[in-house]
Amino acid sequence: MLRTRQVRETGRAREALSSAITPLHGSARDYDSLIELIDDARFVMIGEASHGTHEFYAERATLTRRLIDEKGFGAVCIEGDWPDSYGLDLYSMFGSIGAVLNYLDTVDPEAAKRARYRYSCFDHFGEDSQAYGDATAANIVEACEQEAVRQLVDLRARALDYVARDGRRAMDDFFFAEQNARLVRR
DSSP: OHHHHHHHHHHHHHHHHHHHOOOOOSSTTTTHHHHHHHTTOSOOOOOGGGOSSHHHHHHHHHHHHHHHHHHOOOOOOOSSBHHHHSOSBOOOHHHHHHHHHHHHHHHOHHHHHHHHHHHGGGGGGTTOHHHHHHHHHTTSSOOSHHHHHHHHHHHHHTHHHHHTSSHHHHHHHHHHHHHHHHHHHO
16 A cells, blocks of 8 residues: 555656756757746846756856846846855855955055954954854854954945045955955954
8 A cells, every 4th residue: 555655646746847847958948938937027036956066057147148138137146155256145254354355455555454453353263154153152252243343444434545546446346345344244
């Protein structure tokens, strides 16, 4: 009896999957049905399982290009670390610290020294943000939040000086540095 029930349930699962799966053939029209389903949606989210291998990234790029070209999407937000890819993930605290320091080394070496001092409270944890979070949550160490806030405030206070140096490029560079400083503050 149990074996018959398993076979029947397996058959139903195959049926459900086969009706939900659309095979990809490598043609330009692979995502036609999905593009059609999107209709006039303002937001499209491509889920967690859409990354990990070259093939996933290639398919996601194809789908993203069609959303821009055919549906008029003007912005793409990706799941990825902020300093590495302008992404939305906020797990890159140490990468963000490095990005802020690199920026300041270029535009204001004295401010870079101050930032290194402020961010030095994170040094006890190598580049293990989980260990930092665990230690502060358990009140083993004092949080570095105040120093990170001071750094963000200092960076913002000098914004006009920094962006006035080199036009549009300077504005972009400052924007990325500020976003990284904000991420460290979190």
